[in-house]
Amino acid sequence: MKKLIKLLLVLLYGCTFISCNCEETRVLVNNTRQINSISPNDSVYTDLSFLKDNLKGNKIVLLGESGHGDGGTFKAKTRLVKYLHSELGYDVIAFEGSTMFNLFDLKQRLSDNCENLERIIKNRIFPNWSYSNEFKEMTHYLIHNRHCLDVIGIDNNFAVNSNSTKFIQHILSKYNLKSSQHLDIKMFNDTYKRIIRSTRQSIKLQDCDLFIEQLSILINMIKASNKEITSGDKLILQELSNLNSFIQELKVDLDESVYYRDIQMAKNLIWYIENLYPNKKVIVWTANLHASKNLNQVIYKNNDDRYQKLQTLADNLVSKFGDDKIYSIATTSVSGNTMTYEGSKEIEISKTSWDYRISKMINYDYAFVDFKNIRKYKNIPTSFESTILGYHSHIGKWYNVYDGLFFIRTMESSTY
Secondary structure, three states: OHHHHHHHHHHHHHHHHHHHHHHHHHHHHHOEEEOOOOOOOOOOOHHHOOHHHHOOOOOEEEEOOOOOOEHHHHHHHHHHHHHHHHHHOEEEEEEOOOOHHHHHHHHHHHHOOOOOHHHHHHOOOOHHHHOOHHHHHHHHHHHHOOOOOEEEEOOOOOOOOHHHHHHHHHHHHHHOOOOOOOOOHHHHHHHHHHHHHOOOOOOOHHHHHHHHHHHHHHHHHHHHHOOOOOHHHHHHHHHHHHHHHHHHHOOOOHHHHHHHHHHHHHHHHHHHHHHOOOOOEEEEEOOHHHHOOOHHHEEOEOOEOHHHHOOOHHHHHHHHHOHHHEEEEEEEOOEEEEEEOOEEEEOOOOOOOHHHHHHHHOOOOEEEEOHHHHOOOOOOOOOEEEOOOOOOOEEEOHHHOOOEEEEEOEEOEOOO
16 A cells, blocks of 8 residues: 555656646747847847837846857847847947946047047957957947947956056046145056056055055045036046946955946946936846846855855846846857857756756747746746856756846857
């Protein structure tokens, strides 16, 4: 009798498991849309038209990527930017990897119709994107739409961009500041260049502390030099605050610095929206990590709570504007190659991951999975393994972390 009861329980469990899998499959398939193309030159947007309803009432769309060497994603995001701008009225694009000054300077040059605009963009936007062949169409689009699509930088990473060396020179020239008993201008400028050209391992903490002290003096000098603070002055002061946060980050380890960087990126974008673009809709070009909401619902690995400590760019924006105003799209792949600092690398993901399973459920090369709608269903697993973040497996409640997922079956690495 006991054996019979045990057998019945096993069969019952098996039927329940199969039922759950069938329900999950049905929900996933019903909430997955085929995307026809990732070519940035494909301007027939019928396959993207569903986003009009998804983004109703939205203010900020974050476009993520699993790796900064995913050339196929650069193409897909360029096509998305074109659609969002031309069809849905998003007329500001914000880039991770560029500071406020870098892209404020770019905006001025675009407006002035300077020569060599392609080269200027390469030197202002994060080089993993701007120097890649897969970003070329995005570069052309920014140039051709320079009078109706504003380009802004929100990062505080002054060490990434070569144009950052000119920031302090620009300030000294703009305000005609000279050395005083409180601030040696030449020493200040030399310290700045030395810091942003140094690696994290070689940076001297005394340089950081001295520079932060001198930076405070410089800010007070700028404020005192103008009776009336203009919008341009406010942007400079915000960028100096941005620079201060970057120097502060150099004093902590790399993992901890991400926490402060995301907070500062959010502050910079909020500043732009409140001061310059209160009625505009914004696209953010960034990584999946920064675009994630509720990352504390994902486990980095056993006995490592870094995701529980990190409040991302998206989290900070949600806190300010509300979840219904922030729409986050991640991208992922299950095969192909991505470019790393060691060269092109084959993508190999776990066959137990959600990403691998959905690649077997659908036969599309490109697809959009509506996480926001899926999380309304109660009879499907809420926590599972995924490789969305950098093609590494993590367990988490992924449907709560993004609003949508752009699936590219076979990734092509970026080329230069």
